[in-house]
Amino acid sequence: MHQRLLPFAVAFVLAGCGNPTADGPKGPTALRKVAPNELRAPSDFASIEDTRERSRALFLEASRVFTHPRCVNCHPNGDIPHQGMNMQLHDPPSVRGPDNHGVVGMECTSCHQDKNQELSRVPGAPHWALAPIEMAWVGKSPRQICEQIKDPKRNGGKALAAIVEHNAHDALVGWGWHPGADREPVPGTQEQFGAIVAAWAESGAECPAEGARP
Amino acid sequence: MSVRIRVNGVEKTLDVDPEMPLLWALRDVLGLTGTKYGCGQALCGACTVHLDGQVVRACVTPVRRADGHAVTTIEGLAPEGSHPLQRAWVELGVPQCGFCQAGQIMTAAALLKAKPKPSDDEIDQSMAGNLCRCGAYPRIRAAIRKAAGMPEGER
Numbered sequence A: 001m002h003q004r005l006l007p008f009a010v011a012f013v014l015a016g017c018g019n020p021t022a023d024g025p026k027g028p029t030a031l032r033k034v035a036p037n038e039l040r041a042p043s044d045f046a047s048i049e050d051t052r053e054r055s056r057a058l059f060l061e062a063s064r065v066f067t068h069p070r071c072v073n074c075h076p077n078g079d080i081p082h083q084g085m086n087m088q089l090h091d092p093p094s095v096r097g098p099d100n101h102g103v104v105g106m107e108c109t110s111c112h113q114d115k116n117q118e119l120s121r122v123p124g125a126p127h128w129a130l131a132p133i134e135m136a137w138v139g140k141s142p143r144q145i146c147e148q149i150k151d152p153k154r155n156g157g158k159a160l161a162a163i164v165e166h167n168a169h170d171a172l173v174g175w176g177w178h179p180g181a182d183r184e185p186v187p188g189t190q191e192q193f194g195a196i197v198a199a200w201a202e203s204g205a206e207c208p209a210e211g212a213r214p
Numbered sequence B: 001m002s003v004r005i006r007v008n009g010v011e012k013t014l015d016v017d018p019e020m021p022l023l024w025a026l027r028d029v030l031g032l033t034g035t036k037y038g039c040g041q042a043l044c045g046a047c048t049v050h051l052d053g054q055v056v057r058a059c060v061t062p063v064r065r066a067d068g069h070a071v072t073t074i075e076g077l078a079p080e081g082s083h084p085l086q087r088a089w090v091e092l093g094v095p096q097c098g099f100c101q102a103g104q105i106m107t108a109a110a111l112l113k114a115k116p117k118p119s120d121d122e123i124d125q126s127m128a129g130n131l132c133r134c135g136a137y138p139r140i141r142a143a144i145r146k147a148a149g150m151p152e153g154e155r
Helices: A002-014 A051-066 A142-150 A160-169 A171-177 A190-202 B022-029 B084-092 B101-114 B120-127 B137-147
Strands: B002-007 B010-015 B048-051 B054-057 B069-072
Touching: A051 A142, A051 A190, A142 A160, A160 A171, A160 A190, A171 A190, B002 B022, B022 B048, B048 B101, B054 B101, B084 B101, B084 B137, B101 B120, B101 B137, B120 B137
Parallel strands: B002 B069
Antiparallel strands: B002 B010, B048 B054, B048 B069
């Protein structure tokens, strides 16, 4: 009886069904286990021989950052920013406005400064603003986010190299790793994230299957 | 650090910590106490002033951000309190306790400068960050409409 079940048990473990955040992309290749607040390095994906499969796995790793509330909250699929790990609607009430910077009297920078404010706990970073609606990530799958990021019509006209640079060095992106106060940062470091995104681009910038999750 | 700010049209040089909240500089250093301290977290709007015409919450704005720029407080909005909003506020008896009113008027002034005839939705969106614990919101909206030359109660 046990011998008959063993192949199924092995397949279950390899598929990474035990821990949704730390076991890595689902597939036949087991990845190094990491803590939820860590990111894997590109070298962790070297064992995936198929380049396209490796590229998809790299994006799923990157999507652990892209889909984190700290990032998604300012990529809303409506006209109101979100906040907090529970992604509640922004309080005080604020809206996107005509240029993603709020409306007169309630501009993003009416309150948010160029860096976190320690005493008031108001988060801040340079050019604080919402992502345009075509870059909405709330409710989107890793594949949908991947397709948006690659689409110049929906990524601000950026080529892949500019996407890599943006993720690796942009100060507002970098706020995700330094959110201040008691806010949970996104996994890893911006340097590690930039390396994963660069490796994804170099391996063909493939997008994972619709149902694939990190 | 020395910070130069044009406050209500007058050049001021302040020798203060650049991270000091602008509200502290206005109230404690310059003695302009019309701008109020409410929550200290940019959640209530009582400390609203204009920085180069843009609404900012002075309680969370480091004074260094105002260096080389112009700040307008409720004291500098209009001589003798003659701004159309101030007149409307008086005529309609808007305030109850009054604590939030300087912030309310400063946000409304920025709104009317950008949108001289705002819709009620635009008023609500722009004023959403200014809380009034007395609940004077209907009178606040009516006064904004009155100052804009629109019927006070129409929606």
